Amino acid sequence: KQEVTQIPAALSVPEGENLVLNCSFTDSAIYNLQWFRQDPGKGLTSLLLIQSSQREQTSGRLNASLDKSSGRSTLYIAASQPGDSATYLCAVRPGDYGQNFVFGPGTRLSVLP
Amino acid sequence: GAGVSQTPSNKVTEKGKYVELRCDPISGHTALYWYRQSLGQGPEFLIYFQGTGAADDSGLPNDRFFAVRPEGSVSTLKIQRTERGDSAVYLCASSPEGNSPLHFGNGTRLTVT
Numbered sequence: 001k002q003e004v005t006q007i008p009a010a011l012s013v014p015e016g017e018n019l020v021l022n023c024s025f026t027d028s029a030i031y032n033l034q035w036f037r038q039d040p041g042k043g044l045t046s047l048l049l050i051q052s053s054q055r056e057q058t059s060g061r062l063n064a065s066l067d068k069s070s071g072r073s074t075l076y077i078a079a080s081q082p083g084d085s086a087t088y089l090c091a092v093r094p095g096d097y098g099q100n101f102v103f104g105p106g107t108r109l110s111v112l113p
Numbered sequence: 114g115a116g117v118s119q120t121p122s123n124k125v126t127e128k129g130k131y132v133e134l135r136c137d138p139i140s141g142h143t144a145l146y147w148y149r150q151s152l153g154q155g156p157e158f159l160i161y162f163q164g165t166g167a168a169d170d171s172g173l174p175n176d177r178f179f180a181v182r183p184e185g186s187v188s189t190l191k192i193q194r195t196e197r198g199d200s201a202v203y204l205c206a207s208s209p210e211g212n213s214p215l216h217f218g219n220g221t222r223l224t225v226t
Contacts (some may be wrong), residue, residue, distance in 0.1 A: 004155070015137065022162065026192075030170050031212075034214060036215075036217075041219070042210070042220075043117070043204055043206075043207075043217035043218050043219045043220055044156070044204070044215070044217040045217070046214035046215055046216065049213075049214050052210075059190075063127065089155050089156075091215075097146070097163040099146065099163075099168065099169055100161065100169055100171060100172060101146075101156030101158060101215070102157040102158070103156045103157070104155050105150075105153065105154050105155045106155055
């Protein structure tokens with residue numbers, strides 16, 4: 001059974017810092033991995049999707065990497081801003097083309113002005 | 114364009130009652146998902162529709178839970194004989210097809226008293 005963990009559970013940084021969020025999964029047979037952002041009381045917003053054949057994806061100040069063989073992904077946020085404060089979740093799609101995405105518990109990020 | 118819409122945004126019901134939660138996906142999205150999220154945790158998969166059919170309902174916790182999507186657009190999640198443990202935020206997501214980013218609604222917060 002696929003399990004997804006995220007470290008740290010919470011992170012507080014001053015504005016302007018670069019930071020890395022970690023996601024680990026137990027079964028390396030995945031189809032793709034997505035990073036999401038969730039604001040309090042809201043749904044999830046997709047940030048980046050990495051296919052299993054890719055190593056990284058970039059969007060603006062965000063860069064996500066994937067090392068499928070070791071079961072790890074990282075989300076790098078450059079020059080953090082207070083508006084980046086949110087919970088960040090990763091989710092993996094099973095490699096058997098299943099649609100039962102498995103989510104991690106999230107990392108709660110606070111960027112202090 | 115309009116995003117995924119979920120109604121109601123909040124629902125309070127008494128133990129043992131029946132509830133229906135509605136999801137309007139983004140127009141043209143054939144894939145629709147229901148997830149359940151408890152406080153401090155990542156979303157937990159419930160069911161996936163491709164068009165009108167439930168392609169994967171392996172996440173439904175028991176036979177009190179049922180979902181339909183009769184015309185391949187709007188979906189309704191139905192919970193019979195609600196229990197206090199059913200209290201959670203129920204999230205709906207849609208995507209154009211299975212390998213695209215998921216678009217989430219803001220969820221329905223269900224409280225069973």
